[in-house]
Amino acid sequence: MKKYTDQGKNDTRSGFGAGLAELGRSNPNVVALCADLIGSLKMDKFIEENPERFFQIGIAEANMMGIAAGLTIGGKIPFTGTFANFSTGRVYDQIRQSIAYSGKNVKICASHAGVTLGEDGATHQILEDIGLMKMLPGMVVINPCDYNQTKAATIAIADYEGPVYLRFGRPKVANFTPVDQKFEIGKALHLTEGTDVTIVATGHLVWEALIAAENLESQGISAEVINIHTIKPLDANAIINSVKKTGCIVTAEEHNVLGGLGESVARVLATSLPTPQEFIGTNDTFGESGTPAQLMEKYGLDNKAIEKAVLKVIERK
Amino acid sequence: MPRLEELQDLTTQVRRDILRMVHKVNSGHPGGSLGCAEFFVALYNELMELNEGFDMDGKGEDLFFLSNGHISPVYYSVLARSGYFPVDELNTFRLINSRLQGHPTTHEGLPGVRIASGSLGQGMSVAIGAALAKKLNKDSNIVYSLHGDGELQEGQNWEAMMYASANKVDNLISTIDLNGQQIDGSTDTVLNMGSVRAKFEAFGWDVLDVEEGNNLEAVIAGLKKAKSMTGNGKPICVLLHTVMGNGVDFMMHTHAWHGKAPSDEQLETALAQNPETLGDY
Numbered sequence: 001m002k003k004y005t006d007q008g009k010n011d012t013r014s015g016f017g018a019g020l021a022e023l024g025r026s027n028p029n030v031v032a033l034c035a036d037l038i039g040s041l042k043m044d045k046f047i048e049e050n051p052e053r054f055f056q057i058g059i060a061e062a063n064m065m066g067i068a069a070g071l072t073i074g075g076k077i078p079f080t081g082t083f084a085n086f087s088t089g090r091v092y093d094q095i096r097q098s099i100a101y102s103g104k105n106v107k108i109c110a111s112h113a114g115v116t117l118g119e120d121g122a123t124h125q126i127l128e129d130i131g132l133m134k135m136l137p138g139m140v141v142i143n144p145c146d147y148n149q150t151k152a153a154t155i156a157i158a159d160y161e162g163p164v165y166l167r168f169g170r171p172k173v174a175n176f177t178p179v180d181q182k183f184e185i186g187k188a189l190h191l192t193e194g195t196d197v198t199i200v201a202t203g204h205l206v207w208e209a210l211i212a213a214e215n216l217e218s219q220g221i222s223a224e225v226i227n228i229h230t231i232k233p234l235d236a237n238a239i240i241n242s243v244k245k246t247g248c249i250v251t252a253e254e255h256n257v258l259g260g261l262g263e264s265v266a267r268v269l270a271t272s273l274p275t276p277q278e279f280i281g282t283n284d285t286f287g288e289s290g291t292p293a294q295l296m297e298k299y300g301l302d303n304k305a306i307e308k309a310v311l312k313v314i315e316r317k
Numbered sequence: 318m319p320r321l322e323e324l325q326d327l328t329t330q331v332r333r334d335i336l337r338m339v340h341k342v343n344s345g346h347p348g349g350s351l352g353c354a355e356f357f358v359a360l361y362n363e364l365m366e367l368n369e370g371f372d373m374d375g376k377g378e379d380l381f382f383l384s385n386g387h388i389s390p391v392y393y394s395v396l397a398r399s400g401y402f403p404v405d406e407l408n409t410f411r412l413i414n415s416r417l418q419g420h421p422t423t424h425e426g427l428p429g430v431r432i433a434s435g436s437l438g439q440g441m442s443v444a445i446g447a448a449l450a451k452k453l454n455k456d457s458n459i460v461y462s463l464h465g466d467g468e469l470q471e472g473q474n475w476e477a478m479m480y481a482s483a484n485k486v487d488n489l490i491s492t493i494d495l496n497g498q499q500i501d502g503s504t505d506t507v508l509n510m511g512s513v514r515a516k517f518e519a520f521g522w523d524v525l526d527v528e529e530g531n532n533l534e535a536v537i538a539g540l541k542k543a544k545s546m547t548g549n550g551k552p553i554c555v556l557l558h559t560v561m562g563n564g565v566d567f568m569m570h571t572h573a574w575h576g577k578a579p580s581d582e583q584l585e586t587a588l589a590q591n592p593e594t595l596g597d598y
Contacts, residue, residue, distance in 0.1 A: 069443050
């Protein structure tokens with residue numbers, strides 16, 4: 001099985017900040033907006049280098065989404081930055097009407113998604129955002145797995161015409177994908193080849209899936225790990241082709257199982273190739289305060305939980 | 318024919334268009350549409366600097382955003398009669414497969430429309446964004462927007478108002494259709510907003526009243542005055558005092574015709590009060 005090395009823990013939000021800074025240098029149409037969370041979103045470098053292309057909106061996310069929609073009229077490519085909770089649920093109707101239905105080229109960049117936001121607790125830990133955003137017609141939904149991939153995704157979405165939801169997180173996590181990778185929207189990445197089970201993971205859970213696969217290998221189970229960084233449009237072929245070989249699947253996401261990646265995968269398989277599936281995600285619950293590691297364990301999102309789900313789904317073949 | 322008389326005729330024709338559009342599909346919003354006929358005619362014929370044709374970016378021309386999207390009939394009529402799309406297309410208002418959706422949208426590619434609206438309170442933010450893009454593009458043209466007075470009850474407006482003055486968005490003229498009515502009754506009874514002027518002023522805007530919002534000459538003069546006030550470090554608010562349902566006696570001064578179409582007989586009466594001028598579509 002192919003092994004991956006952590007090049008040094010880093011946070012995905014810093015990957016966003018680095019990607020945005022690079023866009024500031026390479027694309028004069030890119031503008032950035034923030035609702036009083038510059039430091040948390042790591043937008044400092046872009047602002048320092050392009051003060052005239054940055055808009056501090058204040059704590060007014062609805063207004064931020066509307067202003068972003070307006071900035072596209074005139075050819076700008078706005079990147080909005082705030083926490084995932086305030087990037088989605090708080091401003092759902094603004095995104096729906098002024099951005100998605102209006103077909104505006106806005107990049108909604110959302111940090112601190114999921115329970116790994118940690119100690120701030122459930123008010124800030126959105127676990128419903130993937131579902132909210134994937135339901136909007138025309139919205140692309142991306143949840144990269146590490147610093148390098150978040151940086152690459154940030155850069156790539158500027159070249160895509162249309163609304164995008166880019167989801168990333170707060171904690172420092174393993175950074176294991178290539179430094180200068182080319183990010184292709186909607187293209188699943190096979191991380192390991194396997195024959196017994198397919199594990200489709202997104203965001204922070206990709207690394208957990210790799211650890212699980214390694215542990216399973218020592219038990220004689222061959223797992224194929226697929227990194228689905230793009231939840232919509234979903235790379236259905238990659239999933240179907242893998243499942244044809246393995247015959248069962250586990251989906252893993254830091255999100256409610258209701259409305260998340262797992263349901264999108266289940267829809268693909270139910271209509272093309274009905275397959276036993278287990279879902280790693282939160283189960284219709286809010287989060288709570290705690291360290292990211294404690295929360296990942298408590299809510300069944302770590303590599304141990306994935307391992308258990310694999311053993312269960314293989315039994316169901 | 319003198320210019321003003323021409324525009325009066327256009328305004329009358331726009332009223333006929335509004336009435337016939339909502340009557341045909343037995344739905345839509347005639348009250349606010351009728352009240353704003355003079356505003357739209359003035360804006361598109363006397364105020365806005367417009368390029369030939371339509372492109373979304375609208376560089377080098379003035380832009381308009383309708384925030385209270387339910388008054389789409391007056392918007393569509395004036396867009397069509399300004400040459401954005403064939404006047405005959407007004408026949409398709411609210412019908413299936415039409416570009417003239419119940420509320421305006423970019424989704425069906427109707428020329429002249431740059432944002433979807435209908436869910437209230439979002440247009441000022443969008444207009445601010447477009448105004449900021451103009452500044453970045455060193456484009457000296459102006460952005461206009463229109464909002465209902467009841468619509469100001471939506472909180473996003475106040476976020477937008479605060480932002481616009483703090484950031485000196487002075488290439489923006491936001492007009493409030495101050496007709497004092499909303500769906501459930503008068504704005505004073507539904508949710509009394511006190512002095513809208515005082516509120517805009519407190520939020521750092523320059524405010525201009527147009528007391529006769531259904532007097533074409535007064536509307537043109539007021540908007541020209543507003544235009545002359547741009548570029549001075551403050552966003553401009555025009556308080557347009559209108560009568561909902563203006564031009565049709567039984568529709569005036571009431572919220573009853575906010576979202577109700579006239580019957581066949583009522584249409585006949587209403588049209589008789591607004592004789593055909595430029596020709597019905």
